[in-house]
Amino acid sequence: MVRTERVARRVFSRLNLALLLTGALAGCGGPMEPAPSAPEPEGTQAQALTYPSGSSQTVVSRRVVYRNGSGAYQAAAGFEHFRAAGALDIALHNIRIAEVDAPAVREALVLMSAGQKISSSGHSSGVTGQASNWDASCDSVSCPNVNLDGRSLAMKLRALGLFPSGKTYLSVVNDANFDHLFDSDTKQRIVNGFSNWLQAQVRPETRAIYLAGSSRGGCLMMRVAQALRANTALDGIDLYVSSFDGVCRNSQGELGTFDSKINNPVRPWGTFYGAWATNLTAQFPRRDRLHIFHVVGGQEVAPATGIRAFSGYAGSTPPSTGTNLDWGWYKQTWVKWQHKEIGNPYTDPSASDQPQAVAETIDAHLTWLDARLP
16 A cells, blocks of 8 residues: 555656646746756767756754753764764764654655865755855754755655655755865764664664765765665665765775776866776675665866765776766766756856756756656
């Protein structure tokens, strides 16, 4: 009965989508992104459907470790796993998570992370939906009134009902504080905190986990996926992972990356876009019920830093120039977009480029996920 109801919901969502695309439901379901005005040049990847926006949502983003009235650090209720993993309180204090939906029955768990905050202000994210000033209201305990944009991956997914409505746990990580420059031990403790906390959300009825993240958030979600897939107690759960130009530190061998750059085959003329190679088959030796999709551009995040996304490769040695990959359990597509445009295709590309950027990032992941869900 549950499967039948779920299939019916998805059929209804697709019907509504088709009607929206033809204009029959104009004004319902939120604003749509405009469709491309012209077909893509031959040889480029096919664009995804343009999915309707969801509703915006105002949430409270809580610190996993907060300062109490005496100024002392204290683990937040429900987030004790982070402090137990042993990272310093000063690092954990900047991790802020909003539990958007937390039902008692949890057939699916969804966790999405924005990228690393690299200045004193926040940043917008097309994955979580947070605006650039999302942290303006933060105090020592929480960040009230954080608005999540309805066009984001999180809110589109929520509206589409690809996972059971009312039975899906959804959280967004507004700041994972998964700093690229942290030492390996600190990073591992943060990964352990996230993976242990997420595993605590699993219920006997849980059948699917979906992780998504951009930039450093993409690397974090890949590493959390490693921890989840290594736990044999979760073998009956399907694990889906979306990475948007996920950035791992090659000088630390993070996610198996090393100093071999794979050039982006669709990079803009005059650029040096490319990604650090990693043997993902070795990184995920247990691949049953594992599904990963990585969209990669490979622009250097900051000039002359060597900070760029990862790329999987097939064969014994990395190629000099990459190709799109589809190994069944792992899919990777190259795009021409800048790093920040992949992270938020609604604000950073030019207005004329936004429809294609959305199609090749946010909507491409929704299309991929929908095709793989039972």
